[in-house]
Amino acid sequence: MTARKGRRAAAEQGGGAAPRRVVFIGAAGEMCRVAIERFAKADGDGELVLTDIRPEILEPLAKRLPAGRATIRRLDLFDQKDLRAAIDGAALVVLGAGPYIRTSSPVIEACLEAKVPYLDFDDDVESTEHALSLHEKAKAAGIPIYVGCGASPGMSNVLVADAAAELDTVENIEVGWLVGDERPDVGRAVLHHLMHISAGPCLTWENGGPATHESYVETGIVQMGGIGEVLLYETAHPEPVTLPRRYPEAKRIRCIGGLAPAPFNGIARGLGLAVHEGKLTADEAVDFILDILKNRYFTNAKALRYALGGMLGQVRRKESGAGTLVEFLLKSAVRRTYRWEGGLxxxxxxxxxxxxxxxxxxxxxxxxETYAVRSMGALTGTACAAFMVLAIDENGTRAGAFAPEDWADPKAFYNALERVGTPRSEIVEAVL
Incomplete structure (x- = not known):
């Protein structure tokens, strides 16, 4: 375990203020680890408090950070007494533990009580709505609550604000995300989120007002940078919930997303429907996906049937070709993966x-070969680190609950991405 003993002792002997503390909750998660390392590149001072219910996993991360910067602490975020002790006096609390529909509320409440700033990369609609409903409480506490500060939502919202600034009026907004082949390194929280958004109600914005669709039913085709034409699915994501607050005149706002290669979307849809209809539990579906990511296909025959049904449904609806499905199954059988492609x-x-x-x-x-867009974990963690840089720069000048488009200026955000190590060539391109 590392600690900033020398710097802290010097501050105490000199009677100076204690070092600024940034507390990470769920620091062992893949996305949060990236955020920590890349934030440390831009922020050369202050203590980084790494907390997780599995603190032993954090030792390698702490050793990679500059000497004396990190302190490791075990934390169960549902233990309110321990949580308060960990966050009291922090300059910023970053929640990286999901799923956020379970984790964000207790941490935000603790931050409100302790009057310390809060930031997360929440991608669930329900918890985002709850966080934004605390705007007046956050103002009264004198702290900011920054929600959705990852890739999508997060950087995607900033891209919208940047594009919309070119126009005199805004009529339609479409946010797109694509995640490539990440076998076998996919966490449970990510898969639970996938099951949550691949079936069931999808809150969106249509005809100038809120509407509810079915997730993963409507589709859209976009030209992703460096990839070309891809088909994506409408998903239950926070962007169509938060963006209407800034663009109420828009007729349509939706988020479409998907997985590459295409048959992964069929697996997600088949299992997500089974979970939504009560034919599988979410844990059964997640366990099955984790098994097939490790090339173990027959651990749950019922789940396998729903996954195959989802992929065949794609072919019937002409969302993907039979040849693509056969190629995917053959490659998977011999444990071959695809080159990662994705983006926003x-x-x-x-x-x-x-x-x-x-x-x-x-x-x-x-x-x-890229720095920030080599995986969705890398893109989310890098974007989160940039949002953290902006939040620290704010230095207590903002109070309330905010989505990214409410507070993150696009140019400042792109500069922050460079400050955390991202080459300018990877950040953004404009298509007019």
Whole structure:
């Protein structure tokens, strides 16, 4: 375990203020580990308190950080007494433990009581709505609650704000995300989220007002940067819930997303429907996915049937070809994976100078050789680190509950991405 003993002792002997503390909850998660390492590149001072219910996993991470920067602590975030002791006096608390529909409420409540700033990369609609409903409480406590500060939501919202600024009026907003082949390194919280968004109600914005669709039914085709044309599915994500607060005049706002290669979408849809209809539990579906990611296919025959049914449904609806499915099954059988491809896109339509206009912002490249867009974990963690830089720069000047488009200026955010190590060439490209 490492600690900033020398710097802390010097501050105490000199009578100076204690070092600024940033507390990470769920620090052992893949996305949070990336956020910690990349935030440390930009922020050269202050103590990084790494907490997790499995603190032993954090030792390698602490050793990679600059000497004396990190302290490791075991924390069960549902233990309110221990949680308060961990966050009291923090300059910022970052929640990286999901699923957020379970974890965000107790941590936000503790931050309100302790009057310390809070930031997360929540991608669940229900917990996002709850966090934003605490705006007045956060103002009274004098602290900011920054929600959805990851890739999607997060960077995607900033791309929307950047694109919309080119237009005089905003009519339609489409946010797109694509996640590539990440076998076998996928966490349970990510898969629980996937089961949550691949079936069931999808809160969206249509005809100038809120509407409810079915997740993973409607589709859209977009041109992803460096990849080309991909088919994505409408998903239950926070962007269509938060963006109407800034663009109430928009007729349509939706989030479409998907997985690559395409048959993964069929697996997600088949299992998600089974969970939504009570034919499988979410844990059964997640356990099955974790098994097939490790090339163990026959651990749950019932789940396998729903997964195959989902992929065949894709072929019947012409969302993917039979050849693509056969190739995927053959490659999976011999434990071959695909090159990772993914990224983000925001497409805004409206008018400019009285004429119809379109503005697009997207990540320009992706792949294992890139810094930030080599995996969704890398993109989410890097974006979170940039949001953290902006939050620290705010230095207590903002109070309330905020989605990214409420507070993160696009140019400042892109600069923050560079500060955490992202090459400018990977950050954003404009398509006019």
């Amino acid at each position: 896109l925001a497409r805004v339509t409206g008018t400019r100078n009285g004429m119809p206009a379109v503005a697009v912002r997207r990540t320009p490249i992706s792949g294992p």
